[in-house]
Amino acid sequence: MQERMPAVDAWIWIDGELLPASEARVPVLDRGFLYGDSIFEVTRTAQRRPLFFAEHLARLEQSARLLAMTLPDRDALVMACRAVVDQFAESECYLRLIVTRGSGPLDLDPAVADAPRLVVLGKSLRLPEPALYERGVALATVTPADCGVRMLPAAKSSNYLPSVMALHLARKRQAYEALLCDAEGAITEGASSNFFIVRAGVLMTPPLSLGLLSGITRAVVLRMAQQHGIPTREARFTAEDAERADEAFLTSSVRGLVPVTRLNDQPLGPGQPGPITQQLLSAYAACLADGGSWSVS
Numbered sequence: 001m002q003e004r005m006p007a008v009d010a011w012i013w014i015d016g017e018l019l020p021a022s023e024a025r026v027p028v029l030d031r032g033f034l035y036g037d038s039i040f041e042v043t044r045t046a047q048r049r050p051l052f053f054a055e056h057l058a059r060l061e062q063s064a065r066l067l068a069m070t071l072p073d074r075d076a077l078v079m080a081c082r083a084v085v086d087q088f089a090e091s092e093c094y095l096r097l098i099v100t101r102g103s104g105p106l107d108l109d110p111a112v113a114d115a116p117r118l119v120v121l122g123k124s125l126r127l128p129e130p131a132l133y134e135r136g137v138a139l140a141t142v143t144p145a146d147c148g149v150r151m152l153p154a155a156k157s158s159n160y161l162p163s164v165m166a167l168h169l170a171r172k173r174q175a176y177e178a179l180l181c182d183a184e185g186a187i188t189e190g191a192s193s194n195f196f197i198v199r200a201g202v203l204m205t206p207p208l209s210l211g212l213l214s215g216i217t218r219a220v221v222l223r224m225a226q227q228h229g230i231p232t233r234e235a236r237f238t239a240e241d242a243e244r245a246d247e248a249f250l251t252s253s254v255r256g257l258v259p260v261t262r263l264n265d266q267p268l269g270p271g272q273p274g275p276i277t278q279q280l281l282s283a284y285a286a287c288l289a290d291g292g293s294w295s296v297s
C-alpha cells in the first residue's frame with residue numbers, strides 16, 4: 001500500500017526553484033547568513049492575494065536604496081511570490097520575501113558580493129488566538145541600554161538582534177511584545193510592530209523622524225482613522241505618557257491591530273480594548289474582506 005505523505009505546510013522559492021521548506025538551503029557564504037546583509041518584507045494573503053503588495057514592494061525598494069543593494073527586477077519578485085502563493089489553494093498564507101546581497105569571499109566590503117539572492121517563504125497563515133484580540137495583550141518597555149538600538153531603522157534589514165533581545169526581556173516579564181524607547185525615553189515602536197495610543201479621543205503614534213520602521217499597517221491605520229473622522233497626531237511620547245493613555249494597540253502586517261491592555265505590569269486604560277481601537281479593528285476587518293491584490297503599480 002502506498003504511504004500517504006504529510007501535506008507540505010511551508011514552501012520556499014530559492015535560486016529559481018520552488019521547494020518544500022525542509023529541503024531549501026542557503027550557502028554558508030551568503031552575506032545574509034554571515035552579516036545579516038539582507039532585506040525583507042512580510043505580508044499575508046487575503047482572499048488568496050498578498051495584502052498591500054504594492055506598498056511592500058515599494059518599501060523593499062526603499063530598503064535596497066538605503067543599503068545600496070541591487071534587487072532582482074520586479075517581474076522576478078512577483079513571479080516568485082505567485083509561485084509560492086499558488087501552493088496554498090486551501091488556505092491563506094504568510095509570505096516572506098527576502099533578498100540578500102549574495103555570496104562572496106569572507107570580506108565585509110559589499111563590492112565582493114556576487115549577485116542578489118531571492119528567497120520567498122510561504123507557510124499556512126496562523127493568526128494569534130481570537131481571545132488575544134478580545135482581551136488585549138501586555139507590553140513591557142525596554143531601553144537602548146537593555147538591548148541596543150535598531151540600525152538604520154527605516155530599512156527593513158535582517159539585523160534584528162536588538163528586537164530579539166528586547167522580546168527576550170519582555171517575555172521574561174510575561175509581556176507579549178517589547179516596546180522600544182530611544183535614549184531620551186521616547187517610545188519608537190515594538191520589537192516587530194508599530195505602536196499607537198489614544199488620549200482624549202486623539203490617536204497618536206511616534207513620528208518616523210524618531211527612527212522607526214514606516215509600517216505598512218501603521219500607514220493604513222492612520223488613513224482609516226482619518227476616513228472615520230478620528231483625529232490623528234504623529235507625536236513624541238514617553239512610557240509614562242503611554243501608561244496614562246485611554247487606549248493602545250500595536251500593528252503589523254500579519255497580526256493587523258492587536259489591542260494593548262497592560263503596560264509595564266499595570267492595566268492600561270480600563271484594561272480592555274477601547275472604543276476607538278474597536279472601531280479601527282472593524283475597519284481593518286473590512287479591508288481584509290476586500291482582499292489583497294497582485295497589482296504592483
Ligand SMILES: Cc1ncc(COP(=O)(O)O)c(C=O)c1O
Nearest residue numbers: 192193194213215216217252253
Ligand atoms: C521593527 C518593526 N516595526 C514595525 C513593524 C510593522 O510593520 P508592518 O505593518 O509593515 O508589518 C514591523 C513588522 O515586522 C517591524 O519589524
